[in-house]
Amino acid sequence: xxxxxxxxxxxxxxxxxxxxxxxxxxxxxxxxxxxxxxxxxxxxxxxxxxxxxxxxxxxxxxxxxxxxxxxxxxxxx
Amino acid sequence: xxxxxxxxxxxxxxxxxxxxxxxxxxxxxxxxxxxxxxxxxxxxxxxxxxxxxxxxxxxxxxxxxxxxxxxxxxxxxxxxxxxxxxxxxxxxxx
Numbered sequence: 040x041x042x043x044x045x046x047x048x049x050x051x052x053x054x055x056x057x058x059x060x061x062x063x064x065x066x067x068x069x070x071x072x073x074x075x076x077x078x079x080x081x082x083x084x085x086x087x088x089x090x091x092x093x094x095x096x097x098x099x100x101x102x103x104x105x106x107x108x109x110x111x112x113x114x115x116x
Numbered sequence: 117x118x119x120x121x122x123x124x125x126x127x128x129x130x131x132x133x134x135x136x137x138x139x140x141x142x143x144x145x146x147x148x149x150x151x152x153x154x155x156x157x158x159x160x161x162x163x164x165x166x167x168x169x170x171x172x173x174x175x176x177x178x179x180x181x182x183x184x185x186x187x188x189x190x191x192x193x194x195x196x197x198x199x200x201x202x203x204x205x206x207x208x209x210x
Contacts, residue, residue: 047169050169050192106194109194111175112192
């Protein structure tokens with residue numbers, strides 16, 4: 040497990056094109072490939088799936104998530 | 117308080133906070149959110165907005181049953197919803 044100092048911008052450079060999970064609130068998850076984000080952590084994802092408790096809607100193609108509501112983004116192995 | 121003294125105060129506060137959080141890098145930290153959620157993880161880094169990069173994270177939902185979700189690897193936690201940071205904390209008792 041790598042333990043070096045890593046700021047949020049370093050983290051975001053590492054996850055480009057990687058599969059990630061973006062949590063909106065306690066109930067909703069978005070899983071997709073990270074494309075881009077801006078200063079407000081508005082996020083673009085590719086081939087996104089939406090999980091509400093269990094998988095509900097499936098989106099393919101691009102998704103845009105407003106940064107105001109994002110809780111966590113995690114890197115998925 | 118006029119504009120220049122207010123901004124001086126904010127600058128001082130930010131530098132004090134930076135030093136506090138900087139001391140926590142590499143150790144466990146417990147984060148309480150505005151909602152009924154708490155996060156415990158190892159602090160890797162943060163930025164000016166207190167967005168935080170954490171590793172080996174456990175997420176606690178504070179419900180009557182006290183649900184827990186464990187996530188390995190790394191997360192970026194949005195600083196918008198953070199209420200409190202507890203260095204070295206273990207999280208809520210479950």
